[in-house]
Amino acid sequence: MVTLTIDGKQIIVEEGTTILKAAEKLGIEIPTFCYHDQLETVGACRMCLVEVEKIPKLQVACATVVSEGMVVRTDSPQVVNARKGVLEFLLINHPLDCPVCDKGGECELQNLVFKYGSDKSRFVEGKRRYIVDPKSKYDDLAIGPHIIRNMNRCIQCRKCVRFINEIAGEDDLGTFKRGSKTEINILPDIPIDNPYSGNVTEICPVGALTSKSFRYKIRVWQTEAIPTVCPQCADGCNIRIWKKDERIYRITSRRNDEVDEGFLCDKGRFGFDFVNHPDRLKNPLIKKNGKLSEAPWDETIKFVTSSFMKIKGETGSDSLAGVGSGKVTNEDNYLFQKFFRSVIGTNNIDHRVDSKNLLPSPDTQIRNKYFGMKNTINQIANSKLILVLGCDLEKEHPIINLRVIKARRKGSSILVANPVSTRLNRFAQNGLLYKQRTETDFLNGVLREIIETKQYDNAKSGFSSSEIEDLRRKVSSSDSLKALQTTGIGAENIKSFVNALVKAESIIILCGAEIISNPKNVEIINSLYDLIRLTGHQDKDNSGVNLLWKHSNSQGTLDCGILPDRLPGYVRISGKPGLNFNLMLEAVNQGKIKAMYIMGSDPLSEYPDREYVKSTLGKLEILLVQDILITETAKIANVILPGASFAEKEGTFTNVEGRVQKLNKAFDPLADSKADGQIICLLAQAMGHEFEYRTPKDIFKELTGVSPIYSGMDWETLGLSKKQGKVK
Amino acid sequence: MLSEIAKKKISELKTKFPERKSAILPAMHMVLEEVGFYNKDILKQVAGLLGLSEMEVAETVSFYTYFPKEGVGKYHIQVCTNLSCMLLGAEGLVSYLEEKLKIKVGETTPDGIFTLSAVECLGSCGTAPMMQVNQIYYENLNRAKIDQIIDDLKMKK
Structure with missing residues (x-):
């Protein structure tokens, strides 16, 4: 530990701490431009100069490490002057076109000049210009699908280039030329093309890199920022919606180091068009004489409930079925299953419409190995070896992908095994391509190599010798040897793969959609558990097998009991379980199910056999679809109810690692649409049930009482602060 | 465009530096010697030969005015415009x-003979003002000297 004094205040910090970090602890602000705590420090901008006693020249606070007895001043006349000087230099060539600059109002240069700069300029010469097109005076250049560059405003902090290199692991943005001619650019005709490009617009301290979709639309101070959670994938990045009236103007990151570390993918940042889309459903629609036509809510509710009651009366509760969705909130899903279980009286509830191969539900009231992640997102970057299996990580989980790249940067080994090559393969020490559906044969080959070469950890694995022998017999049978040939992976590759695995100090395995929906999913997951055990990692923190769900609330939907055989919190159903989605389809074909209520899912687009689903669902007497857009499934529905988008409701999402995070409402539901939960309440009330909830908070409270894994969670402390709900 | 010998030499450079x-830079000097300019x-x-990304090479090369891009004239006139x-x-x-x-400045004559650049210090302050034409330094310049140099070069073509 080191003791030092900053501006007369004493502080004790760890060795190796920089002056900047120590000052931060004391609440003393030191202005910076090029510093970013996730990037390598370069000390280039000189904005953070401070005075250190006994050192004749000012020092950069971002890169100067503290030493015992150091006396630092951040407020001396010399420092004040230096800041003024640095800012004066930066303004020499800065165009000061703040009135038309999108960064205006949240520009670091603007703010620091306001706070520390001089009110006069001594510079009378012309300003430097980077002329892009001699005929245009704007010098704007599109350097990618989302990014506009205006070099005139650039202060050369290079945070954009460093982000692209260090965090995204790409090289499609670079620094050209030198001195006052330094230029941030792409290679000629090779636009910046990576799914993280939007981050540079947020990292840029000035208006040099701005977002194509946001520019010139509105001044930032006219918008209001609503903290919420990204709905695009299961990673659950924390975001801010910037809105005015009922329109989203942009989405930015709301840094949460446990989840996103302050970065978003371009899909999350720019993919919000659907909220303000002209095709949004605005009114309930009922099919009359083969045509969908608008109907008032009361008439539609009446029509739906009387149809449901008629069917229930004639052929019983089990002739109805409900399909929830991993895209809607926990509260909506909880109410949905409650509606079916207590109002309709059936367990025909599911949401797994994208696969025919369902994983077995947990036997105890915790998530089992088939139902979630064992590790946290943060642990991924700490693992010494990461195996990505059956997953295009960059596409499926872009933010988890960044953690893998981070681990690589820290020296971890990355192994990738997929049926086709993915972009992550560039970082892989070993990238194997197996033939589709040969995962088990490939894994048996890996286990066999470990056992036969006696490279397993006998003590730590906890396997008895007879268990090892059983496993050996299984993976060394002539059948599995023959099967190994079909995987397309040679013995040498298996050897080097195993070599990396047995050497690693910790192993995290990430499985994607390809594994979850695999016909042999259970067998694959069990093999992976054997692998973790054989290598002696089963009880370690930074090791484990992780299934990565697809949708923003896939985990929550499982947790909330949108399953035919489990109540919320995986409480086992006492009687006969209901039908899963595959069986529901069979039952429809047998005439046993007559009505289906689909909330937020689109089986026609998601189910592996589209024609089968289409013809099957077409046989229903009542197909009620509740969604925000006319989905493929909605097109064949009898009744469509307009739901609210994620921006229009409150609620919670449980992300891929089981973290419960709160969504906040940015504005009211569009036109006559309603939040999913509210619609369910209307239906239940029309059928004579109480369903009185004022807000999603009431529903969440009930959920925490009913579901053992959510018990003890407090709505008020979810999501908004650093302290967020996390269920183990 | 690079000869096999140059290619071999460049890939050998790969192992020479930590x-x-x-x-x-040494690779680009070889390019300059053999081709006289660079292009994409x-x-x-x-x-590819060095196992680096195109971006890394392009960034480095752009830092130096010394490496002429394709389209540069037969004679690349670089006039020092630094302090001395x-x-x-x-x-x-x-x-x-x-x-x-x-x-x-920055343009090439229509006949492709001359390209004019203004560059930073070429390390010849003692004989300022000066310019460099391709690899040759011309020092202690004045208008008359420039007339002579240009005429000579035009004669040589």
């Missing part, structure tokens, strides 16, 4: 050259 990026394809080739030369009239010499060659 940091692979350090090989970019050459940068790509060099990057500037104090001794480099500015006037640049505009004189612009007038004489009927091109602006």
Whole structure:
């Protein structure tokens, strides 16, 4: 530990701490431009100069490490002057076109000049210009699908280039030329093309890199920022919606180091068009004489409930079925299953419409190995070896992908095994391509190599010798040897793969959609558990097998009991379980199910056999679809109810690692649409049930009482602060 | 465009430096010697030979005015416009050259003979003002000397 004094205040910090970090602890602000705590420090901008006693020249606070007895001043006349000087230099060539600059109002240069700069300029010469097109005076250049560059405003902090290199692991943005001619650019005709490009617009301290979709639309101070959670994938990045009236103007990151570390993918940042889309459903629609036509809510509710009651009366509760969705909130899903279980009286509830191969539900009231992640997102970057299996990580989980790249940067080994090559393969020490559906044969080959070469950890694995022998017999049978040939992976590759695995100090395995929906999913997951055990990692923190769900609330939907055989919190159903989605389809074909209520899912687009689903669902007497857009499934529905988008409701999402995070409402539901939960309440009330909830908070409270894994969670402390709900 | 010998030499450079990026400059000197300029394809080739990204090579090369890009004239005139030369009239010499060659700084004459550049210090302050034409230094310049040099070069073509 080191003791030092900053501006007369004493502080004790760890060795190796920089002056900047120590000052931060004391609440003393030191202005910076090029510093970013996730990037390598370069000390280039000189904005953070401070005075250190006994050192004749000012020092950069971002890169100067503290030493015992150091006396630092951040407020001396010399420092004040230096800041003024640095800012004066930066303004020499800065165009000061703040009135038309999108960064205006949240520009670091603007703010620091306001706070520390001089009110006069001594510079009378012309300003430097980077002329892009001699005929245009704007010098704007599109350097990618989302990014506009205006070099005139650039202060050369290079945070954009460093982000692209260090965090995204790409090289499609670079620094050209030198001195006052330094230029941030792409290679000629090779636009910046990576799914993280939007981050540079947020990292840029000035208006040099701005977002194509946001520019010139509105001044930032006219918008209001609503903290919420990204709905695009299961990673659950924390975001801010910037809105005015009922329109989203942009989405930015709301840094949460446990989840996103302050970065978003371009899909999350720019993919919000659907909220303000002209095709949004605005009114309930009922099919009359083969045509969908608008109907008032009361008439539609009446029509739906009387149809449901008629069917229930004639052929019983089990002739109805409900399909929830991993895209809607926990509260909506909880109410949905409650509606079916207590109002309709059936367990025909599911949401797994994208696969025919369902994983077995947990036997105890915790998530089992088939139902979630064992590790946290943060642990991924700490693992010494990461195996990505059956997953295009960059596409499926872009933010988890960044953690893998981070681990690589820290020296971890990355192994990738997929049926086709993915972009992550560039970082892989070993990238194997197996033939589709040969995962088990490939894994048996890996286990066999470990056992036969006696490279397993006998003590730590906890396997008895007879268990090892059983496993050996299984993976060394002539059948599995023959099967190994079909995987397309040679013995040498298996050897080097195993070599990396047995050497690693910790192993995290990430499985994607390809594994979850695999016909042999259970067998694959069990093999992976054997692998973790054989290598002696089963009880370690930074090791484990992780299934990565697809949708923003896939985990929550499982947790909330949108399953035919489990109540919320995986409480086992006492009687006969209901039908899963595959069986529901069979039952429809047998005439046993007559009505289906689909909330937020689109089986026609998601189910592996589209024609089968289409013809099957077409046989229903009542197909009620509740969604925000006319989905493929909605097109064949009898009744469509307009739901609210994620921006229009409150609620919670449980992300891929089981973290419960709160969504906040940015504005009211569009036109006559309603939040999913509210619609369910209307239906239940029309059928004579109480369903009185004022807000999603009431529903969440009930959920925490009913579901053992959510018990003890407090709505008020979810999501908004650093302290967020996390269920183990 | 690179000969097999040059390619071999460049890929040998890969192992000569602890940091692979350090090989970019010697590799580009070889390119300059053999081709006389660089273009996109050459940068790509060099990057491939050194096991670096095209971006890394392009960034480094752009840092130096010394490496001419494809399209540069037969004679690349680089006039130093740094402090010493500037104090001794480099500015006037640049505009004189612009007038004489009927091109602006950064341009090439229509016949492709001359390209005019204004560059930073070439390390010849003692003989300022000065300029470099391809690999040759011309020092203690004045208008008359420039007339002579340009005429000589035109004669040689």
